[in-house]
Amino acid sequence: MRVVLTSWGSRGDIEPLAALAVAVRARGAEAVVCAPPDEDFAALLERVGVPLVPLGPTVKSIVANPKPPTGQDAFKLAPALVAARFETLAAVATDGCDAVLATGLMPAGARDVAEKLGVPYVLACFHTLGLPSRHFRPGRRPGTPSSADETDYEVLWKQDAERVNELYGAAVNEGRAALGLPPVDNVRDHVFTARPWLAADPLLCPAEGMTELDLVQTGAWVLPDDRPLPEGLREFLDGGEPPVYVGFGSMASYAPAGVARAAVAAARAHGRRIVLGSGWAGLAAVDDGADCFVVGEVNQQALFRRAAAVVHHGGAGTTTTAARAGVPQVVVPLIADQPYWASRIAELGIGVAHAGPAPTAGSLTAALGTALAPGVRARAESVATAVRGDGASVAAGLLLDLAGRSGGADSRL
The missing domain is CATH 3.40.50.2000 (Glycogen Phosphorylase B;)
Structure with a gap:
């Protein structure tokens, strides 16, 4: 057949x-x-x-x-x-x-x-x-x-x-x-x-x-993914507390201007390191700080399990991967179905729906403050056990x- x-x-x-x-x-x-x-x-x-x-x-x-x-x-x-x-x-x-x-x-x-x-x-x-x-x-x-x-x-x-x-x-x-x-x-x-x-x-x-x-x-x-994380990324993850991951996947021209700089500032405001997923938007480090690591295409299933929170655009696949990983989410919806996924994550208590598609350092700092609360992490880990694969x-x-x-x-x- x-x-x-x-x-x-x-x-x-x-x-x-x-x-x-x-x-x-x-x-x-x-x-x-x-x-x-x-x-x-x-x-x-x-x-x-x-x-x-x-x-x-x-x-x-x-x-x-x-x-x-x-x-x-x-x-x-x-x-x-x-x-x-x-x-x-x-x-x-x-x-x-x-x-x-x-x-x-x-x-x-x-x-x-x-x-x-x-x-x-x-x-x-x-x-x-x-x-x-x-x-x-x-x-x-x-x-x-x-x-x-x-x-x-x-x-x-x-x-x-x-x-x-x-x-x-x-x-x-x-x-x-x-x-x-x-x-x-x-x-x-x-x-x-x-x-x-x-x-x-x-x-x-x-x-x-x-x-x-x-x-x-x-x-x-x-799609199950058993690829190992790149050596440099593994070393970065092993070198400190779980970082915040920020990526906008295939959004390219839809990605907010200056989002990498805002995200780095927000993570640092909470004393967190950051992993930037370059994606089609080409997110890149904003300085030479050792607290920031940039990755390309990578096993997100493995990476998200080692993150403190995941900041993303709210695509169906990324939302599901983060939910299965049991990690809190901050969803910055840009187009199409993304506002729905943002609202659903907030309703489930496993993350935050960012207000609008143009985050600033201040707005991401506030959103991360909510997402990083212990209760949100506990709820995300609980929901992860119910998400089917x-x-x-x-x-x-x-x-x-x-x-x-x-x-x-x-x-x-």
Whole structure:
């Protein structure tokens, strides 16, 4: 049995697919990942022996610019990604395909290829914020904006679907026509399906009541990491009390200006050393102080367990990794689902939601003061025992069962 997994997005979108691919392989099936050809992602997948088929442009070429992408950029990228999915997924499927699972930035085009092949399709998400709901407004999306006076959620979500059609509709229906398929008039709901999967921990991201769709919650897809920490980092960690870790992952141009300087000052205000994760934002030491160590790509599962607190942007993957490590968090939300994760960490009592995306030395000092309190650490360690790590295995079983029940060649397992 062979399944195709696809995404276009940040590290937080690609690493869970690697975890799922490994879990699929552990069940005796084959998984191939179609994802952006960023060097970081290629190295990640190569490390776990999962084939990568390049899809679309690199993410870094879009986001790692002096300014964040604009709405105009989105209207160029959206149809290009749709065309890439039609072309790439169809080509990969010529070697056999029993199911297609898609995630990441609105994966329009993936379901259509699966439909043409006659195989199951699953949409997976890492949070519920983009799913239509009677309980909250849709997030911001390029296209014709809703009126600031509109308060009816049903109307707002209808307008959200219209914005998705503006971005993706023409390209999707052009691709469908080329495959001999009829057009669709609501791309968003077509991509989501009535039964998407939620690849998030039930404690960190409870699904009940968040959407009217029939969510299947598998738990977070966590890729085990047994890599040793670099020697220099181990020596730094062994040389004193646990440091504060600060990193903003793939945020690149979204990362707050001057955040490294503010973070170093805040850590020092509490007598703490600091580890800066350079990430795509290129965080760097602000002086030659021996109390600061800069790391690149590293085993965060191991590093976070040795930190006093973790300051980060609130991506789903980083939030889950820190929660599983039992370390207090300070979340500085910048875009998308990050404000949700910040509020959830605060609600659980395992960290602090920073007020706004532009931290100062003073605001980070205050936030760290709360996060470093003994009671928060104790609560974080308690919650860590309840955060599940088997989501990828659960999802792999469901996906292979779905493929087999639909006529996939399960006899090849």
